[in-house]
Amino acid sequence: MLVFILRRLAQSAVVVVAMSVLVFAGIFAIGNPIDVLISPEADEFERAAAIARLGLDKPMHEQFIRFVDSALGGDLGTSFVHGVPALGLVLQRFPATLELALCAMLVAVVLGIPLGLWAGLKPDSMAGRVIMTGSILGFSLPTFWVGMMLIMAFAVTLGWLPAGGRGETAGLFGVQWSFLTADGLAHLILPAVNLALFKLSLVIRLARAGTREVALQDYVKFARAKGLAPARVVGVHILKNIMIPVVTVLGLELGSVIAFSVVTESVFAWPGMGKLLIDSILQLDRPVVIAYLLVTVLLFVVINLIVDLVYSLLDPRIRLGGGQA
Amino acid sequence: MKQVLPAVAALALLAAAPTPSQAATLTVGTSAEPSALDPHYHNLGPNTRARKHVFESLVSMDAKMRLQPELAESWRAIDETTWEFKLRKGVKFHDGTEFTAQDFVYSVCRIPNVANSPSSFTVYTKGIAGIEAPDPHTLIIKTGKPYPLLPVELSTFGIISAKAAGGEAVTFDKAGCKADSWPTTQAFNDGSLMIGTGPFKHKSYTKGDRQVLERNPDYWGPQPAWDTVVFRPITSDGPRVAALLAGDVDMIESPPVQDIERLKSAPNVSLAQAQSNRVIYLALGVQDTPPTITGTDGKNPLKDPKVRKALSLAVDRDAIVKRIMMGVAEPANQYLPAGFYGNNPEVTVATDANKAKQLLAEAGYPKGFQLTLGTPNDRYINDDKVAQAVAQMFTRIGVQTQVDATTANVFFSKRNKQEYSVFLAGWGADSGEMSSPLKALIATPIKEKGYGTTNYTSYSDPELDGMLDTALATVDDAKREKLLQAAVKRAVDADIIIPLHYEVTVWAMKKGVSYEPRADQYTLAQKVTPAK
Numbered sequence: 023m024l025v026f027i028l029r030r031l032a033q034s035a036v037v038v039v040a041m042s043v044l045v046f047a048g049i050f051a052i053g054n055p056i057d058v059l060i061s062p063e064a065d066e067f068e069r070a071a072a073i074a075r076l077g078l079d080k081p082m083h084e085q086f087i088r089f090v091d092s093a094l095g096g097d098l099g100t101s102f103v104h105g106v107p108a109l110g111l112v113l114q115r116f117p118a119t120l121e122l123a124l125c126a127m128l129v130a131v132v133l134g135i136p137l138g139l140w141a142g143l144k145p146d147s148m149a150g151r152v153i154m155t156g157s158i159l160g161f162s163l164p165t166f167w168v169g170m171m172l173i174m175a176f177a178v179t180l181g182w183l184p185a186g187g188r189g190e191t192a193g194l195f196g197v198q199w200s201f202l203t204a205d206g207l208a209h210l211i212l213p214a215v216n217l218a219l220f221k222l223s224l225v226i227r228l229a230r231a232g233t234r235e236v237a238l239q240d241y242v243k244f245a246r247a248k249g250l251a252p253a254r255v256v257g258v259h260i261l262k263n264i265m266i267p268v269v270t271v272l273g274l275e276l277g278s279v280i281a282f283s284v285v286t287e288s289v290f291a292w293p294g295m296g297k298l299l300i301d302s303i304l305q306l307d308r309p310v311v312i313a314y315l316l317v318t319v320l321l322f323v324v325i326n327l328i329v330d331l332v333y334s335l336l337d338p339r340i341r342l343g344g345g346q347a
Numbered sequence: 348m349k350q351v352l353p354a355v356a357a358l359a360l361l362a363a364a365p366t367p368s369q370a371a372t373l374t375v376g377t378s379a380e381p382s383a384l385d386p387h388y389h390n391l392g393p394n395t396r397a398r399k400h401v402f403e404s405l406v407s408m409d410a411k412m413r414l415q416p417e418l419a420e421s422w423r424a425i426d427e428t429t430w431e432f433k434l435r436k437g438v439k440f441h442d443g444t445e446f447t448a449q450d451f452v453y454s455v456c457r458i459p460n461v462a463n464s465p466s467s468f469t470v471y472t473k474g475i476a477g478i479e480a481p482d483p484h485t486l487i488i489k490t491g492k493p494y495p496l497l498p499v500e501l502s503t504f505g506i507i508s509a510k511a512a513g514g515e516a517v518t519f520d521k522a523g524c525k526a527d528s529w530p531t532t533q534a535f536n537d538g539s540l541m542i543g544t545g546p547f548k549h550k551s552y553t554k555g556d557r558q559v560l561e562r563n564p565d566y567w568g569p570q571p572a573w574d575t576v577v578f579r580p581i582t583s584d585g586p587r588v589a590a591l592l593a594g595d596v597d598m599i600e601s602p603p604v605q606d607i608e609r610l611k612s613a614p615n616v617s618l619a620q621a622q623s624n625r626v627i628y629l630a631l632g633v634q635d636t637p638p639t640i641t642g643t644d645g646k647n648p649l650k651d652p653k654v655r656k657a658l659s660l661a662v663d664r665d666a667i668v669k670r671i672m673m674g675v676a677e678p679a680n681q682y683l684p685a686g687f688y689g690n691n692p693e694v695t696v697a698t699d700a701n702k703a704k705q706l707l708a709e710a711g712y713p714k715g716f717q718l719t720l721g722t723p724n725d726r727y728i729n730d731d732k733v734a735q736a737v738a739q740m741f742t743r744i745g746v747q748t749q750v751d752a753t754t755a756n757v758f759f760s761k762r763n764k765q766e767y768s769v770f771l772a773g774w775g776a777d778s779g780e781m782s783s784p785l786k787a788l789i790a791t792p793i794k795e796k797g798y799g800t801t802n803y804t805s806y807s808d809p810e811l812d813g814m815l816d817t818a819l820a821t822v823d824d825a826k827r828e829k830l831l832q833a834a835v836k837r838a839v840d841a842d843i844i845i846p847l848h849y850e851v852t853v854w855a856m857k858k859g860v861s862y863e864p865r866a867d868q869y870t871l872a873q874k875v876t877p878a879k
Binding site for chain 2: 054055057058059061064065066067068069072075076100102103104105106111114118173177178181186187288289291293297298301304305306
């Protein structure tokens with residue numbers, strides 16, 4: 023187990039280094055931040071001073087060396103736009119995104135697994151068909167459009183829920199969270215549903231496919247033949263066995279939900295990392311973009327590690343050590 | 348029954364009567380967020396908008412960008428290089444200390460000392476050569492040379508409290524003021540130094556989510572109508588409109604053009620709009636080797652005034668305003684609309700495709716040439732669509748034009764490297780007068796004078812530069828305006844910077860709220876009033 027974790031960490035380090043080189047070169051290629059940042063009224067002296075202050079007068083490799091040097095000390099640079107440490111800026115926004123992503127995942131799992139089970143057990147029933155058709159919609163409708171429709175329906179026309187923003191927050195562990203207040207929860211519902219829709223469809227399809235396959239296996243037939251209650255057959259014998267693909271995919275998807283909730287965050291003006299990323303790209307705020315991507319890479323690595331560990335708990339046949347089974 | 352009726356009537360009356368005891372809150376959805384609350388950190392529209400609620404300046408601008416007193420009650424030029432400002436008495440900072448001349452001195456001193464400032468306000472303070480304060484409510488400001496724009500420039504930056512920042516002993520020194528330390532941007536963002544003289548006090552700030560202000564009960568001027576003001580950045584257009592329609596916010600900045608008809612027909616929404624100080628223009632490059640022109644054997648046809656005139660004549664400004672801008676713009680014939688300082692009523696532009704073709708033929712291009720027009724596609728209202736229309740109009744007179752539309756940050760980088768022969772861009776005159784566009788867009792780039800900072804056309808007209816020199820050294824307002832009017836005529840006639848239209852700034856708000864639209868595009872909560 024320890025060997026496995028160490029090896030994974032070493033691999034991750036390589037990924038992080040490769041990413042930082044790629045990202046640095048990539049963001050260097052698009053535009054010059056000075057052209058966007060500085061007031062057009064500024065004269066040449068002002069421009070020169072600002073360029074020197076941001077270190078943009080140095081050639082790219084020097085800037086990269088400077089970046090790596092301070093990154094090793096935990097400093098990912100100072101935001102060009104906001105003038106504060108880039109990493110701090112990203113991490114400050116992290117709870118809002120995490121909260122939204124976890125809520126979306128919760129919606130996807132809580133609704134998706136029972137619906138998928140049902141569709142798998144009764145594939146020819148009316149309900150089963152409706153569920154599957156619904157999941158196709160969930161896959162194919164663009165997130166931006168669905169978000170706007172949700173706002174038009176529930177905020178503008180019905181007036182039940184707010185159209186965007188994070189609402190009132192309350193502190194827990196020194197961080198502000200929305201789900202702790204009624205107002206915050208109301209603000210959370212629409213964006214979470216919007217973000218959950220795609221994952222929900224995915225979970226439904228995975229659960230359905232798994233159920234259909236598992237339900238025909240001998241051990242399920244045997245369990246039924248033994249006279250076990252149907253609830254136990256479904257709840258233990260089937261559910262446990264369809265969870266492995268679901269956990270894998272959800273693990274990976276959690277990462278992508280956190281990293282790429284950009285669209286939902288902009289539609290609902292949710293002050294998370296995704297919105298910060300978009301704004302930073304538009305303003306060519308290089309340090310923030312780099313800090314964001316490095317945080318994301320780290321997040322993926324950690325999540326994948328956890329997924330592998332959860333695997334071994336769900337299916338004891340999987341050995342993580344490798345080789346010495 | 349007898350008792351019930353009066354009770355119902357009383358209830359109805361209660362419901363209808365205004366309830367002054369109830370706290371009035373105004374929530375505004377803004378299209379952009381300030382990069383910091385520090386009033387001296389970033390010379391950028393959203394920052395200035397945020398600043399104007401908490402920190403005031405000596406002089407301010409009204410909705411039509413004319414100067415008016417703020418912390419200075421009056422000012423006058425004693426001689427060509429000396430100005431006297433009489434400061435308002437009895438003005439208190441939010442911490443209760445009195446505003447004096449030292450606060451101004453300290454603010455001017457701090458401006459060059461803001462760490463990491465991406466674009467600082469030193470442009471507006473470098474004209475100041477010396478400051479004296481004969482008494483706490485009088486300022487004598489010396490400039491190195493005659494400097495008529497001093498009051499305008501003093502309206503651009505806010506005044507912070509010297510006492511709160513520990514700067515009571517700091518004195519002005521042109522070479523750099525001395526202080527043990529300068530306040531950090533962080534100290535403003537976390538609220539500890541958000542101590543101004545403005546109509547609102549800072550309450551809380553969550554970056555990306557909201558800024559909350561509360562009324563300053565000790566404000567020297569008229570009390571704002573709102574106890575609490577909340578600014579929420581909603582940068583995407585659709586969601587911003589939705590937030591207004593859903594009642595999440597009471598007012599929004601710049602609703603997208605395509606939604607304006609819908610908002611007009613919405614029963615509980617009203618609109619306010621004003622001509623802005625921003626002109627959208629085409630710039631024609633006169634480089635020796637044109638980067639995006641083909642079919643001319645490497646020569647640059649734009650060097651010929653006839654060709655430039657032809658391109659200007661090809662543009663049908665009314666059509667652009669009507670069909671593409673949906674009326675949310677005004678056709679432009681110069682760089683600032685009528686009513687602004689320096690606008691010359693005699694300057695005109697025309698549309699005449701036949702004349703244009705004839706001029707092209709006279710210049711030796713009867714079959715025209717090929718051109719690529721550069722434009723951003725997310726910076727100005729409908730920018731890429733306007734460029735497409737212009738391209739069709741050019742093509743109609745024989746100049747086959749393609750459009751290269753890219754996102755703003757890519758566009759500006761390419762533009763600044765002079766990679767376009769012709770490009771579409773906009774200029775907002777922050778000073779509200781004509782020297783700003785003339786100096787930046789068309790004057791010959793001269794580092795020492797700050798001329799030509801946005802002149803990416805390689806155009807140079809020493810005579811025009813001379814006219815600007817004279818205007819910018821004339822303190823007499825009436826004389827200076829005449830000089831600027833002559834300069835703008837010469838500039839427009841040269842057809843280097845071809846004006847297309849003035850953008851109109853729109854605000855949308857729920858019924859029951861009204862706002863006097865501003866040419867400088869700022870959304871100021873102190874000017875928002877409950878409609879009568």
